[in-house]
Amino acid sequence: MDHSAHNKIVSFIWSIADDCLRDVFVRGKYRDVILPMFVLRRLDCLLEPTKAVVLEEVRFQREDAGMADLDPHGLQDASGYVFYNTSPFTLKTLLGNHSQLEANLKYYLDGFSDNVKEIIEKFDLRNQIRKMAQSDVLHDVIEKFVSDEINLSPDDRKGVDGRTQVGLSNLGMGYVFEELIRKFNEENNEEAGEHFTPREVIKLMTNLVFIPVKDQLPNPLTIYDPACGSGGMLTESQDFITDPEGEIKAKVGVFLYGKEVNPETYAICKSDMMIKGNDPENILFGSTLATDDFSGKRFDFMLTNPPYGKSWKSDQKSIVEGKDVLDPRFQVNLGNYTEEEHDFYPAIPRSSDGQLLFLMEMVGKMKRLADSPIGSRIASVHNGSALFTGDAGSGESNIRRHILENDMLEAIIQLPNNLFYNTGITTYVWLLSNAKKASRRGKVQLIDASNLYQKLRKNLGEKNCEFSEEHLQQITQLYQDMPNDGISKVFENRDFGYYKVTVERPLRLAAQFTPERIATLRYTPGMQDIMEWVYAKYGDAVYSNDLQSGLKSHAEAIEDHIEREEMALSPKNRKELLNVATWLAQREIMQYAQQLADAIGDAEYLDFNQFEITFDQTAKGLSLKLASNEKKQIINAITWRDERAAKVIKKVHKLNAAKQQELLAELATTADKLADYGYWPTEKSSEYIEYETDSELRDTENVPLDRDKTRHAHDVIHAYFIEEVRPHVDEAWLAIDKTVIGYEISFNKYFYQHKPLRSLADVTQEILDLEKETDGLLKALVSFVGAQHG
Template sequence: MVVLRRLDVLLEPTKDKVLEEVSFQRDEAGLTDLDPEGLREASGYVFYNTSPWTLKKLYDTTVNNRQILEANFKAYLDGFSDNVKEIVEKFKLRSQVKHMAQKDVLHEVLEKFVDPRINLTPQEAQDPDGRKLPPLTNLGMGYVFEELIRKFNEENNEEAGEHFTPREVIDLMTHLVFEPVKDALPPVITVYDPACGSGGMLTESQDFISHPDGRIQAKADVYLYGKEINDETYAICKSDMMIKGNNPANIKSGSTLSTDEFSGLRFDYMLSNPPYGKSWASEQKHIKQDGEVIDDRFIVTLKDYWGNETTVDATPRSSDGQLLFLMEMVSKMKDLAASPHGSRIASVHNGSSLFTGDAGSGESNIRRHIIEQDMLEAIIQLPNNMFYNTGITTYIWLLSNNKAATRKGQIQLIDASQLYRKLRKNLGNKNCEFSPEHIDQITQTYLKLSAIERSADEEGIASQVFDNDEFGYYKVNIERPDRRKAQFSVERIETLRFDKTPRLVNNKNQFLSLR
């Protein structure tokens, strides 16, 4: 209903123009099927409503008859353009309206949403007592959406990965992705999020690039693309795209892992907070058959110890699919031969992506591929309790296939876990946030490739820069010789992980890990 009312108030000022266009097309032009282009032009948006109803008219004209109200409400929903009808369908709004009508509460619900003391318009308004009501900007509407999502997730005990990203974390990610290349942005920019949720990362990226008072103030055309599996969240994202004048057709519904909706596209910038600690077992049949990977997004080529190239599996264990989303974004990077700017990626992960997976495992192969291709620029550790329904430690991975000369062959690790300010009141698990000063400090530490020491009992930021090969080691499997035969075999397996400590494990066989 919040989404519907927002769309409703946006269309109210041009309602008469749209009805005039409908009358012209039917009566004068004699069209059987209405021309959407003319209706969009009349409404001023990429969506419209051809019925005579608004939510305010529905409330005013049907006080005591629930059947009439339900019928008129149905006619109102039927009058929307197809892109809004899809949103109505994803929200299951028709069945909700029918249910509210049967319970005799639909009129009361409408009363709350058309209350003149609530301003859901992007313009300043006045309440019945003459007090000014501030406008609700698109950014403000995003906060409303996300607060509703947060409360919904808390009530339904959603998993740790099923949450949206706080705005200050998105703000940090946009700084890290765009500031290093702000003077060399292409004239046409594409931004992609494979787990776009309510679209916060996409719209904030667009605003960061194009805002007339922002740091970049680019004049480039920005096109947003995304995919979301949750129907309600997808509907919110799509409605937000329409409200802000973006192409809602670029937002797809369904599983990113099962179906590659954007197989023919490559993107300039990608930002995402994929679900972590969430099983992808139900989607394995789309990725693997008889144990073999059949989706090219999740296959990489690596060299063995002797330098021979081999194609290997790049899928993590079925209990956690977050690295699959990272590989999806890596597969969508622009080839430098076709685009000299390349692509940049910022992705949120928990600690599992750093450490899980032994030599030769899918997780290890993914890390090897990313590091050996010199894509990984930096990893930034965030404070605990930054997200709304999980308190676990999280990290931002920053990737590029067009590293600056000063960064080639190197990886920067930044510990920003001590940079935060406490909230006055907890929001679920979230009890702290970044201030603008913290975001600027992290961004400058990254941009300057700074090395900053910090003792264990100190607060503040820490940063170190390492060579790529410092994160690799050889795992040597030493087999005991058969006493009956004078032979001895050694197998070497390469792996990469964020573990700088050599290990020695003694059991039936001896395993010696060399950095």
């Protein structure tokens, strides 16, 4: 549309808020009135030309046909839209009776079809009307909206100054509305980008989604946006396909579907569908993640800009229960790391960011190739975290793995920063298809379009740049040509995958009974600090239940100390802290340890294996019946990690020939390599030692997946271990059963360009030049001051 006319409309409507609402609503609430009134006036403008025809249809149905209930289809035919209004009023004629304005306006709203009434409800417009009427500004607001100073109808007309006012097209309506949203949200420090994706980004997405299959478009075709906002992507996609002057010019039936959780933007989207003649019933209200309202339906094309960096905790109860995934949309069928078995894994990202759940929603609604030769195509905008956040085995990584291993990802395009209205962060367009052409199978194209932009003359929120038509054509051409050069690079799917391998090292423990170590057993592990303070303050009173002098008598003071020191103590630990039984149990453990120390002595043991034998024999000789947790607590108190100590043996495996072959088959290795997997041979051929692992020395290595799948996973991992780990840590081994496959994509890694540092001579010269410049300025300043006081 004409941008000057667009800006004039925005400025005029923006002025209504200041002129009429300043003393009635706080500034942050202006939008609650202005946005629904803007939509209402637009609907009113569309219905004005057929008002008489609709009223005649109402008369005919009631009087001539004698119908008790009006037929909505006849009324829709009369209005020319999928909505109508049966009241005798328009917004302009309402102004004729000031005293009855509120009542007549309510009657006018009651005359709308049910689909418009839902929009009015979602806007909470009736409540806003009541507030305006009470404050005596309702007439002024309506008068402004029906003013001849702006044209909100789709047809050109003469303005009050005699000049032609260009009609507001449906596309222009979207621009005006979303610019108002941006301005209001900027005022409220909210995020306009939640509602509005820049049109040039949508144009890029439609280019990438539709152009490659423009000669194979099904008729009719369906388009879906699971986070449709105000409907921009849906209607832009429809226009892109059917525009008689566009590239595709397809004469096909287009059916739009969407879902939106924000009531206000849902109302906008639904009204936009009605205005443009689409079926508003295909736009649903509610959380896409919480309920699968389009269950069983599949779509030809899907485009979305889902919320990213946003919590989805409110939807969690509908998706997961504990570790169980309740919604099959968010499960993926993956092989294990040897790729020989498959099972369902959760595709649940962290609760702070649910953007990839929207991608899974769309993936699950792709058409089967048996039903459509082009399958389904998806374009989705994400921030950088969708590329790499989440370790191997996490929900995010499982989603990436599912998409890549099923060969759905065609390309990812990095967009310029500051392209969106609400954020300056880097964003990416993901392009998916389940019917790749032969040249793309098994491959992913990455395009770095971060430097393809032109600057805006004036910033719009965070947005300070945009794509030109030339940039859009360049990116689209790069995608179609698929070069592996410059800002376009092509990779194998498996290039993004890796085995996350756990490398273990043996635990080495030294042991010694000392008074200081024994004394720590007076306190429960995890509550050492607070119990130590309590005992230092009240001594043996902690072992008494006496109400006057025992532990309970000091409870209030102990609680005050916890609060004052801001100690993080769970309710359970607080209860145990003030329970004499807890103290008595710990004292008994300490006494056991003292008895053992008296018998064993205070010698330092550097072989824990021998020490444990001595410990057990001594306890038995003293008739100490230690529970496993008591023994563990004493051992933990008197041992420490020590490089000088011997390795702690977990188990000695005595394997006959059959058992050995079973173990070798399980590990997919040979007897001479068993030590690399944690089974260390002794002098006896059938005996292997398994050592305790040291969790503090545990490490992980990311081993790239073998690109052509020619080697078994064990061989790839083992070769990496021998080359990269064993030379540096000769006692390490692979915990092969902990291996997990992960996938991540790093644009920085693939497009990084090294910039050499400037030479020392250049830096030195720059410093000297700056010193000269500074010295000259100081001399000039001194001369000036001297002249002033001379």
